[in-house]
Amino acid sequence: MAEGKSVADPAAVPVGSLDDDALLARMKADDAAAYRVLVERHVDRAYALALRMLRNVADAEDVAQDSMVKAWTHRHAWEPGRAQFSTWLYRVVVNRCIDLTRLPSNANIDDVPEPAEDKPDAVETLHRREVYSRLERAISRLPAQQRAAVTLAYYDDLGNGEIAQILGTTVSAVESLLKRGRQGLRQALRGSEGEFRHLLAQG
Known part of the structure; x- marks a missing residue:
């Protein structure tokens, strides 16, 4: 060389x-x-x-x-x-x-993986699964664009700019989708807002 x-x-x-x-x-x-x-x-x-x-x-x-x-x-x-x-x-x-x-x-909520956490006791596990199932069902009932925006923001922790790129739309449109999505979730999860404060706090 x-x-x-x-x-x-x-x-x-x-x-x-x-x-x-x-x-x-x-x-x-x-x-x-x-x-x-x-x-x-x-x-x-x-x-x-x-x-x-x-x-x-x-x-x-x-x-x-x-x-x-x-x-x-x-x-x-x-x-x-x-x-x-x-x-x-x-x-x-x-x-x-x-x-x-x-x-x-016939979709089974158990097919959707739950967030990884430290080993809880049996009662806590049952409660968390029940709460999580309610959240998944509520998200699944959102219109497709709202469901996509909420999923990308909540589960994948993406910013509005990247979500806009993924959905082929504008940041303001994403903000609107997230706002309407969270409003829909608040209605679906009425009575359990405290369980989902991290998801419903904005918008």
Whole structure:
């Protein structure tokens, strides 16, 4: 190697250590290994979002898989710096869920994972499951756009700007969606507002 050349060959960098933009650049060059890393990194988040939107395991799995396949089939159209990959992926997932626009009556609330917490006793577990089920049912009854905005804000802790990118709308429209969504939840959860203060405090 010539003297002074100490920069490693980019192709020699372990693919698992690359950020999303670098992985996408490799994908544009048809690097399947980079695609596999991107799937491993994001598919669980895509599935969790779809599950919360649809409350049906089979549909959520299909949406997550389809969204990751779309990432590969549209790899050559990706423009670096236009948006984060996670934002693009969430938009694909949300749009697909809204297209499905069905919440099956046989959906099982137990299929939706609860937030991880320290080990509670049996009474606390039962109470939390009951409260959580009420929240999930209330969110599932919101109109699709409101449901998406509330889900992204509450479960994924995204800001209004990123939610607007995902939904393809404006920040003011997201603020309106969240306000109306929270108003709908207040009505549905009447009598239990204290349990959901963190969700209903704004808007």
